[in-house]
Amino acid sequence: MKLFKFALAGALLLATASGSAWAQAKEYLTIQLKDGPVVIELRPDVAPKHVERIKALAEKGEYDNVAFHRVIDGFMAQTGDVQYGDMEDGFSAAAAGTGGSSMPDLPAEFSNVPFQRGTVGMARAQNPDSANSQFFIMFAPGDFLNGQYTVVGQVVEGMENVDKIKRGEESNNGSVTDPDRMIKVTVGK
Numbered sequence: 289m290k291l292f293k294f295a296l297a298g299a300l301l302l303a304t305a306s307g308s309a310w311a312q313a314k315e316y317l318t319i320q321l322k323d324g325p326v327v328i329e330l331r332p333d334v335a336p337k338h339v340e341r342i343k344a345l346a347e348k349g350e351y352d353n354v355a356f357h358r359v360i361d362g363f364m365a366q367t368g369d370v371q372y373g374d375m376e377d378g379f380s381a382a383a384a385g386t387g388g389s390s391m392p393d394l395p396a397e398f399s400n401v402p403f404q405r406g407t408v409g410m411a412r413a414q415n416p417d418s419a420n421s422q423f424f425i426m427f428a429p430g431d432f433l434n435g436q437y438t439v440v441g442q443v444v445e446g447m448e449n450v451d452k453i454k455r456g457e458e459s460n461n462g463s464v465t466d467p468d469r470m471i472k473v474t475v476g477k
Contacts (some may be wrong), residue, residue: 317340317346320472322451326425326446327477328408331439335397338410338419338440343475345389345421347372351473353377356453357384360462363391363430365453366411367421367470375469384467390422397438403430406443406450425450 289439315330332339345351354373357368367373370378371387384445393459396416404428411422427450443450456462 294355296473302383314440315343316477317342318474318477319351319446319470320474321433321446321449322460322468322471322473323449323452323462324446326449327444328441329444331401331443334399334438335410335438337359337394338438341389341391341394341421342423342440344391346473349473350389350421351470353471354473355379355384355464355469357381357464357467358457358467359464359467360422360427360458360464361455362428364424366422366424366462367449367469368411370421375467381465385422385463387430388422389422393418393420394438400435401439403431403433403437403439404442406447407439407443408443409433410438410440412437427451 309414315332317328317330319326330339351368351372353376354367354370356365356367357373359370366385369384369387370389372383373379394417404426405426407426409424410419412419412420418442423440425443454468456464
C-alpha cells in the first residue's frame with residue numbers, strides 16, 4: 289500500500305511538473321531578413337495582449353514584406369506598419385509609420401523589463417494606449433524607454449542580421465529611402 293502511495297505521488301508530481309513546463313513553453317517569432325533570420329523570444333508573461341496581436345498578424349501574413357520605415361543608428365529599427373508599409377501591396381513612403389492594422393489599438397502593458405540591445409518593443413503614438421501593429425528592435429540600451437513602452441520580446445538569434453538593416457537619415461528622424469523589409473514573419477523558430 290505504501291509503495292502504491294509513493295508511486296501515485298510520484299506520478300502526480302511528474303504530471304504537475306510536465307504540465308507546468310508545457311504551460312511555460314517559450315514562444316518565438318522568426319523574421320526573415322535579406323541577411324538571414326532573426327529569432328525573437330516573445331514575452332506573453334509581461335505583455336499577453338501585445339504578443340497575441342503580433343502572433344495573429346504574423347499568422348495571417350500581414351507582416352510579410354513590411355518595411356523598416358524608421359531606422360536610427362545606435363537606437364532602433366522600427367517596422368510593422370501593415371497598413372502603409374507593405375512594399376508589395378500599398379506601400380506609401382510618406383505614410384509608412386502612421387498606420388496600423390484593422391484591429392483596435394491595445395492598452396499599454398508596461399513592465400519593469402528594461403530596454404536593452406535586442407529588446408523588442410511596441411511602437412505607439414503619444415497616447416500610451418495606442419500601440420497596434422508597429423514594433424521596434426533596439427540596437428543599443430534605451431533606459432529612457434523603460435516603463436514608457438511595452439516590451440514584447442528579446443532577440444535570441446540573428447542580432448547580427450538586425451545590425452545590417454539599412455539606416456535612415458538622421459536629419460529626417462530616421463526615415464529610410466528604399467528601406468529594407470521583413471521578407472517573411474512566422475510564429476515559432
